[in-house]
Amino acid sequence: MTDQVATTEAPEDWEPSEVQRERNEWRRRRTLRSAVIAAGSTLLLLGIIGGLVVSSPGWERVQATYFDWDKAVSSFPAVLEGLWLNIRVMALCAVLIVALSLTIAVMRTIRGPVAFPLRLVGTAYVDIFRGLPLLLVIFLLGFGGPALSLQGLPTSALFWGCSALVLSYSAYVAEVFRAGIESVHPSQRLAGRSLGLTYGQTLRHVVLPQAWRRVIPPLMNDLVSLQKDSGLIAVLGVVDAIRAAQIQTAIDFNYTPYVVAGFLFCCLTIPMARLTDRYARKKGYHGAGGHL
Structure with missing residues (x-):
């Protein structure tokens, strides 16, 4: 041999x-x-493209209004500090969204007539918050939540803005989780039950691990979207990157801080998007994100 x-x-x-x-x-x-x-x-x-833009009649005015280097340098620290708040909001909301959406997805996939109320609640939740625009949810909770004066809940705009993000995004992410759970072949459940596992143990040890691996690429896309939409809480007066840019712009009506904020957001979201596409292609999701 x-x-x-x-x-x-x-x-x-x-x-x-x-x-x-x-x-x-x-x-x-x-x-x-x-x-x-x-x-x-x-x-x-x-x-x-650059030649067409530079040769346009209003380029000098646009350059002075949107691409003022001195204004960009002076506003950069304030916008960067606001971006740090966006990052923290995104990280905290992402954890809460995963927990809430997974719970809703499990509620919608429980079998049997006894679990009908749970399925009904989960379906109603998804239908309502997928039907409402995110900005409208932020307005409703941001202005209506503090007015309720609920015992034990903060009245800050940041808390209610984050709550709106969690509630809205959980409806979308719950559907992603549900699709992952239902994509696991029924024989996997039967195999787990034949080994003596309970329904909950089968769900935890057999179904969810397989579903989680399948939904990671779309979840990463939702994370990229959440990073951008975290800037919507600025409408409630929270000083994030967008609000900080607005404050800097109001000083002399130069819109360069908005360009700075957009550049910083791109520095976060573009690498995350490329990482998502690379991971999806690595896992066999051919065509995800295209090819550069």
Whole structure:
């Protein structure tokens, strides 16, 4: 057996054949040629767009109003401090959204007539908060919540703004979880029950682990969207990145702080989006996010 294994192993002095070397060289030249063409076409397109913008009659006024470097530098610390609040809101809301949406998804997938009230409540919740615009929910809770003066609940705009984000996003994420749970083949549940597991144990140890792996890519997309929508709490007066940019703009009516805020948001969301696409392709979700 040892001799047979030794004979099947590739020799240490193995070298590719002439044909293989030519094929590798052709592939290298093709890759390099594609990269040069892609870079050239991209630069050409950017040059055309830039030329049209710069040569427009109102470019000087737009440049002074939206792309003032001194204004960008002076407003950057305030906008960056507000962005830190957006990041904390996103992190806290993401945890609460996962917990609430998973609960709703489980409620909607419980079988049997006894669980009908749970399914009804879960369905009504999803239908209502998917039907209401997020901005409207923020207004309703942000202005109506403190007026209720509920015992034990804060009256701050930040609390109610975060509550609106959690309630709205949980309706969408619950559907993602439900789709993941229902995508697990029924034989998996039957196999768990045949091993003596209860319904809850089967759900926890058999169904949910498989569903979780399948829904990670769409959940990461929702996280990217949540990062952007966290700026909507600025309508309640919370000083986040957008509100800080608005305050800086009100000083001299120069809109460069808005551009700074948009740039900082892109610095967060674009890497997250690329990471999501890469993870999706790695897990076999071909076509997710396209190919660069």
